[in-house]
Amino acid sequence: MGDAWVIAAADRLLAYESDGLTAYRRTPRAVVLPKNTDEVSRVMGILSQEGVTVVPRGAGTGLSGGALADGDAVVVGTARMTDMLKLDPENRLARVQPGMINANLTAVAEPYGLYYAPDPSSQSACTLGGNVAENSGGPHCLKYGVTSRYVTGLTVVTYGGSIVELGGFGREPGGYDLLGVFVGSEGCFGIATEIEVRLLPRPEGVSTLLAIFDRLSDAGSAVTEIMAEGLLPAALEIIDGATIRAVEASVFAAGYPTDAEAALVVEFDGIEAGLAADVERAVIQCREAGAREVRTAASAEERLALWRGRKKAFGAMGQIGNDLMVQDGTVPRSKLTEVLRRIGEIGARHELLIANVFHAGDGNLHPNILFDRSDAEDLSRVELASTEIMAVCVEAGGTITGEHGVGVDKRRYMSLVHSPDDLDAMRRIKAVFDPLGRMNPGKVLPDPPAVAGAAS
């Protein structure tokens, strides 16, 4: 590898002490940065000979702590694996290294009229390898679906250093879906070292509107009505009052009225000729639901301006609070208003500021809790509030994560949505790929229940 690509100095390791879940920090034993499948295989072979646990890492933007590595583990990072391996416009396929940044794939595909659809909010930083690990979503996944819909092949290196090809035929190869179960396995099965994905043709046109509401529940009603109209927006995003005020107080000010309690971004894409009619119907639904103002965009610049409050929400909150816990849960769309009200009550009870930014169209909530991690009592209130929020989501018929994965953060909630048998089946599926349990330990699955009478 060469010394330059093996990081072991304590000061340099600090950069790897957490990912986007900043509440928890640990320092890995070392970080290794291989540059291709062969090097990953050799690195994994050596680490396995020594029985060292391995934590894969992309850009470290994950929000559930999936890249957290304790002092025993070596991080295998993909920061140098950023190449486009093959672009095949005719078949609308790309094969890339896992360290390629999500937005860069679209940049490379754009001259061919193509783009990569899943668009996490972190897309200018997060890697495709990380997206595969977390089965990432994004605002436009309402219409286009999440990462798993686009991955058609993977080259994977497992713990011992074996190189395994999964799919890679432009679609599933037949047989049980090893490829599908690897996507979203959060670095616990192996490291994807090559990724084949489907690209889509750029939609001819895009139309965006921003509706401002005095009540969050009215924005929720507008979402329900737009969907009930049979419209299929590309994105349907709500920013609540607390978030609006955070954005407007920051350098990212987007011109949203600070006395509003919700802003709803609605976007349609497709054939230019049909967009105006869709937008018109959505505007009517917003007004009927009680929007006090509806803005539409006449140019690409205006479109970006309407999006700014949504896109910069996390950045803005980072400026007003010391730390930010970006929570993630899903509920049936019809339960959005009720669940948001209950999240508000949870925040009030724990004296925490919770600002909500979320993918309303598919019921994927992101309650953002502001706190100060140096204050132990603050952190424990965040954990309590998170637990209560998860319980509310599950009680409403939803689940504990929408797109951020389980990681370390959600392990404790897995039993809310999975039976002991399900969890045991997951343990056995992990063992198919990682029989020694040395890939990204302590993530996803809760510790198995103690067996009565078992030897200690």
Place this chain on the structure above:
Amino acid sequence: MGDAWVIAAADRLLAYESDGLTAYRRTPRAVVLPKNTDEVSRVMGILSQEGVTVVPRGAGTGLSGGALADGDAVVVGTARMTDMLKLDPENRLARVQPGMINANLTAVAEPYGLYYAPDPSSQSACTLGGNVAENSGGPHCLKYGVTSRYVTGLTVVTYGGSIVELGGFGREPGGYDLLGVFVGSEGCFGIATEIEVRLLPRPEGVSTLLAIFDRLSDAGSAVTEIMAEGLLPAALEIIDGATIRAVEASVFAAGYPTDAEAALVVEFDGIEAGLAADVERAVIQCREAGAREVRTAASAEERLALWRGRKKAFGAMGQIGNDLMVQDGTVPRSKLTEVLRRIGEIGARHELLIANVFHAGDGNLHPNILFDRSDAEDLSRVELASTEIMAVCVEAGGTITGEHGVGVDKRRYMSLVHSPDDLDAMRRIKAVFDPLGRMNPGKVLPDPPAVAGAAS
């Protein structure tokens, strides 16, 4: 269960001697027809106590022999499990029993402006349980994706009779994707007894065109050019000359010219206002590729007429031949013309009539081989030709199945696309769900290699 729902008389069992892969026939020991999850659980419990192997069966329309059951096995059929359990228009979700016929789900959802997108050609007969088992596709899956994209929850009964809930939260619940790996497991993991699926809003409009070509390769070029234009048709289907002539000679005559060598059906759906422009661009591409005639539909009736030759292709071939082997393979779209030429050569060499009908947009070929199964030599030539066709698909960078599954028919080809390690991983994943190996034995996976020195 009652005697009526346990079939053991030899004459009645004849109806279960094969599925849509009629080349192979065996008679099961018995057929049981439970009516809900609880009954399936009790049936599976009793069968497992006796160590009896189980073969799940929907409508028996599968084309890879997945429902073939030998004399030791009991078939557990879903023919009585046809209920809509819950229709939730607001969240665009439906929960159904597995014996519900695919088209019936759309019929029930239609009054709410919704429909179920995956549309196998057998959709008026095939069941949603079978669709889940085979991860079925259909003409419109080019734009909308296959079954796995729509399944959000399953209740599953495993061999011992355990009832397992997978997902059911309107999206994946978090953790390793047990739900995803069950979809497409071809009845080898357990029986899905309840299925939760996403519904989509009905597109506002649909426009269809039919282009007639003197050369199959020109139709292939038209497909490439339409996709290169950045258009995203809902369906892009080719019917070759042999198929056209079969259709026109049958009761399903659709008015396609019998001297043509290919007909291409192109369909767009979406917002009414945008459709005309899309159709116009596709017409231009067809003409430039050499279409001698392009027909468009001005009414719903005309639209159905354009589709008739495609939709009735299998029925028409059933009329002209004794038996039909509907093959299934995929190739990169850019290789379609070359692969079709080689399939033609294979047919000529084995003196077999091979008619091609296929999902050209996603490179999913269906070479249909006409034969007489009572003629052993004929059958052996079909098997040889099938093997050669599979090899050609794989050599072109494709794979051995697009949407019909592996079943018994494709087991022998699995090693063309999967390494021994992959196959071993699949065996271990099956064992997570079915450790005793009694669910649908002899399907999907080839027999494991004999271990040297192992006790016999």
